[in-house]
Amino acid sequence: MMKISKSPWLLHYDGSSCNGCDIEVLACLTPVYDVERFGVVNTGNPKHADILLITGGINRQNEAVVKQIYSQMPENKVVVAVGICACDGGIFKECYNILGGVDKVIPVDIYVPGCAARPEAIIDGVVKAIALLDRKRELKKRNAAALHKEA
Template identity: 90%
Template sequence: MKVSNSPWLLHYDGSSCNGCDIEVLACLTPVYDVERFGVINTGNPKHADIFLITGGINTQNKAVVEQIYSQMPSPKVVVAVGICACNGGIFKECYNILGGVDTVIPVDIYVPGCAARPQAIIDGVVKAVALLDEKKKKRDQKKAQGGSGNA
């Protein structure tokens, strides 16, 4: 099976306590080295294939998350890291928390934990790369069946 060539990963911190963000950064260190799986960290949503988001969605960051997601090219994969990103976590009863990431954008992979461990985050990223490959394969098959119209 052909794998994606260096999918780019965009990390966004919603309204979290920064515990999961510290663990995401730990994944980038030589100890865990998530880049050995071919992913590259980027700050530009227009170049990103995988959207890694930590923290819950609140009234202030809802529009930002929607905008980042809309700027990413298709196919794309969304990974919710930490229990706050999965369902709002301990903050879900707060007046300004709307819930997990899936209240605003579709989530493909959930990585629970408070804070999510680097091993779990890396597992989620590896699953995201595999899912991205699957989505690209389906897109290419659809193009081949329907033709591009540029013959």
């Protein structure tokens, strides 16, 4: 069993997807898949979010929005790109207005490919994000303790 230090809050943002991945993300919240059993709390406020889950590619219109959401999230944070469009632009990457995947705008920690990404794959990505978030928090604690010892 994985140790979770606190319930991570997840913010879902739809970049410019066809909604296939969004439907699968919503399926993760239903009792059939129940991603909340891992302690995940869905939020709409980036200032409370630990995990940013993005579907769809990034275009010129939402580039600034994605950057703003990311900058509003507190440290430590984890970004999960869901679906092939979020991973690298997918079938739309040659379009004039698509910049590419999420990593063209902000750093991505976990990639969940698929068209559309299946709920099981999304949950696996969220579980990996929780583990990474816990590692980042532990590293931050160790660094703070080391700085405190030096002072």
